[in-house]
Amino acid sequence: LDHTVYNSWQSIGEKKISNNGKWLAYTIDVQEGDGQLVLQQTGNIRRIVIPRGYNVSITNDNRYAVFLVKPYYKDTREARIKKKKAEDFPKDSLCIVGLENDSLFKIASVKSYALPKEAPGPLAYHRHKVNDSSKKNYAADQADEGSELVIMNIEEGTKRLLNNISEMKWSRNGKLLVLEGREARNIPASRNCVLVYRALEDNLDTISRN
Numbered sequence: 001l002d003h004t005v006y007n008s009w010q011s012i013g014e015k016k017i018s019n020n021g022k023w024l025a026y027t028i029d030v031q032e033g034d035g036q037l038v039l040q041q042t043g044n045i046r047r048i049v050i051p052r053g054y055n056v057s058i059t060n061d062n063r064y065a066v067f068l069v070k071p072y073y074k075d076t077r078e079a080r081i082k083k084k085k086a087e088d089f090p091k092d093s094l095c096i097v098g099l100e101n102d103s104l105f106k107i108a109s110v111k112s113y114a115l116p117k118e119a120p121g122p123l124a125y126h127r128h129k130v131n132d133s134s135k136k137n138y139a140a141d142q143a144d145e146g147s148e149l150v151i152m153n154i155e156e157g158t159k160r161l162l163n164n165i166s167e168m169k170w171s172r173n174g175k176l177l178v179l180e181g182r183e184a185r186n187i188p189a190s191r192n193c194v195l196v197y198r199a200l201e202d203n204l205d206t207i208s209r210n
Contacts, residue, residue, distance in 0.1 A: 012026055014026060014056060019061075023062065025058060035054070050095065060118060060119055065096070068092045092110055093107060110126065110128070116174030119173055122153050124152070125149070146164040148165070162181075
């Protein structure tokens, strides 16, 4: 063996198991290139492979796998070589796979997501801000003003959209989602604030505002 084989070496990265023990989720990582996410039924009946998948969670009710999908390695490498701005790099996508029926739902341009630890949902995901790099201070605006956050009922597909959110945190039981809202230059009524979303009532309260 010599250094030419290093980039093709594979290793197991993330490892998760569903609450009922029927599904394993793990990533196969490579030194350079595109890895993959594997969803494996423990009885070896079904195996789902998702190229470039990572940051996987299995919902508390064992029905869905939620994860991010990286852009192709070659596309990210090309953007780095061309010294593109961070906002012009290829973005991750969010995927939801139904473990009972192999359904697949994909959402582009997502930077993070969160699920409650002790409840089957809902799902909250944070999208990248829409790129308007023609603005002189676009990068600063993006950092300061937050971006769109979506609260989604996976089973029903219903969504609630909130703008200019910078941080989110679920309670363990999934009843409360605490959010940090940011003031936006182009929205006069916006303010820096702390919000609480109550999932059972589908209600949003402001508990602090500057």
